[in-house]
Amino acid sequence: MSETRQVRPPSGDDLDRAWAAVAGRLDPTPLAPTALAPGALLKLESFQPTGSFKVRGAIAALSALPAGVAAVTASAGNHALGMAHAAAATGRKVTVVVAETASPAKVSALRNFPVELVRHGSGFDAAEAHALELAGPGRVYVSAYNDPHVIAGQATIGRELDAQAAGPLTVVCGVGGGGLAAGLGMWAERRGDVRVVGVEAAASRGVSASVAAGRVVTVTVGETLADGLSGNIEPGCVTPSVISGRVRLTSVTEPEVGEAMRWLFTRHGLVAEGAGAVGVAAVLAGKVEIVGRLVVVLSGRNIAPAAYAEAIA
Structure with missing residues (x-):
């Protein structure tokens, strides 16, 4: 992209308006108990009508x-x-x-x-x-x-968790362009007893590099099972500045992503695309410090059958 678009970060009012819009059109996604940690839960965004939180x-x-x-x-x-x-x-x-x-x-x-x-x-x-x-x-x-209303819409996952999971939480989600992590970070700041951990694919760490640099930077991107998280972010993107100070960032390797996809299938019978499984991958790999109750966002299920069969083989 040759020119930098001017995009503002979302406001608290944006989050409230997004909640009114989303709550009126989508049912809350369920939580499923999981053996990842004592009392841990999976937030099943893969159950959305489109198979992903993006809706x-x-x-x-x-x-x-x-x-x-x-x-x-x-x-x-x-x-x-x-x-x-x-x-x-x-x-x-x-x-x-x-x-x-x-x-x-x-x-x-x-x-x-x-x-x-x-x-x-x-x-x-x-x-x-x-x-x-x-x-x-x-x-x-x-x-x-990179849109204030899109980011605010992703924050509605947190508003559902307000009613579904009381007490201190550690919420883990994937990071590609950073819209989901940014929205959850803003929600967590409002709630006060939540830490958010964002997980990138090790092959594509554009957001964490930009957070570290204090500006959007370009990184080398490799192939990854988590193709939904792959790629650089556009110049002037607001998500790194929203994430900075609100979200802890880590990454997972390709074997760790594949292991998480297999684990979700064998333990829970759940299909997750690579991008949807990175949160579980980070927990299984011991890369998440858990404070309070663990909630992992299973963000999507959309993967071609042949690619899925190969990933979990």
């Missing part, structure tokens, strides 16, 4: 749009499915730009929703650049992570 931010973002304004985004993954579901739920007009090389299965899934689907470019960067060109008067670009 929360999408609903919050579309609900915040002024009347008559449409949305445009670039994604062929969980954010795209979230935006498509939110379009159907809110009646908003949404354009989703995907690369020409996007998975046919994901493109087919998106065609089941009332969105305008545009195929452009040979990769995500080209698709995103085209989506940004399409944004303008009457149409707003909604990032998967």
